[in-house]
Amino acid sequence: MSDAFGPQVPRQLPLDLPVEPRLGAEDFLVGPANAQAFAMIESWPAWPDGLLRVIGPAGSGKTHLAAIWARRAGGRIVPAGAVAAGNVEELARASALVVEDADRTPLDEHAMFHLLNVVRRTGASMLITARGAPEAWGLATPDLLSRLRLSPSVAIEPPDDVLLRAVLVKxxxxxxxxxxxxxxxxxxxxxxxxxxxxxxxxxxxxxEALSVGRRITRTFALEVLDRVAGDGA
Known part of the structure; x- marks a missing residue:
């Protein structure tokens, strides 16, 4: 009897152990797709504005860049959903602040606009990550949309061949x-x-390799890839 991966063998239950991503600057793989974004992070505090938006698709490295910058600037990282009217002043005490996934959760738009104003007034720095431009966030507050539109932004593009292979190795x-x-x-x-x-x-x-006790060979990897692609079709 056989399955999608060849002759059937007893499957083991793999332990769901967390994999801690390495988020240091030395672990960030730079290529044409993300070189400009990495350069902007490295150029702080010589930013043209106290606010920078980093835009890129899911998994493109926005969180990694945010972690690099927060470590470099001695900053704090919060999800966008944590920005609320009751904690704006407390968040603004940080000299450097990352607000992650601004387009992934309903924003308290008035609190966000207030936070941007306080950050600007105090001369602090702020980095916002999102998958798309502010126009695509569904914002209903014109002043917030205008402020975000005027802020500098840098985009992470889809990876080229060299970067994709390097990321696979990592x-x-x-x-x-x-x-x-x-x-x-x-x-x-x-x-x-x-x-x-x-x-x-x-x-x-x-x-899959753990569950069937096999090495990840070319044949095995392509079989799994075909199955994953078929499941997503």
């Missing part, structure tokens, strides 16, 4: 997995071209 190493170069090349040629897809694929490969 994701495997983060899980203490060493795979042959032909696995990386084969996956890089056929997978969806996004870093979020790379992260999901490596997670699935790790889980």
């Amino acid at each position: 994701l495997f190493l983060d899980r203490q997995l060493v795979v042959d170069a032909n696995v990386i090349e084969a996956l890089g040629r056929r997978m969806e071209r996004s870093l979020a897809a790379a992260r999901e694929l490596v997670e699935v490969l790790d889980r």
Whole structure:
């Protein structure tokens, strides 16, 4: 009897152990897709404005860049949903503040606008991450939309071939997995071209390899990739 991965073998239940991402500057892989964003983070405090927006698709490295900047600037990181009328003054006490995923949760728009004004008044620095431009956030407060539109922004583009393959290697190493170069090349040629897809694929490969007790070979990796692609169709 066989399954999608060849002759059927007893499947083990893999332990769902958390994988801690390495978010230091030395762990950020720079390529043409993200070089401008990385350069802006590194250029602080010589920003043209106290506010910077970092835009990019899911899994593109916005959180990693935010962590690098927060460490560099001695800043604080909060989700956008944590910005509320009752804590604006407390948040604004930070000399550097990251507000993450501003377009992923309903915003308290009046609190956010107040926070932007306080940050500007005190001369602090603020970084906002989002998947898209403010026009796509569904904002109903014209003054907030105008303030965000006027702020400098930097975009992270889809990865090129070199960056995608380098990220695959890093994701495997983060899980203490060493795979042959032909696995990386084969996956890089056929997978969806996004870093979020790379992260999901490596997670699935790790889980499947553990459950059936197999090495991640080129054949095994492509079988899993085909199954993941089929599930998403």
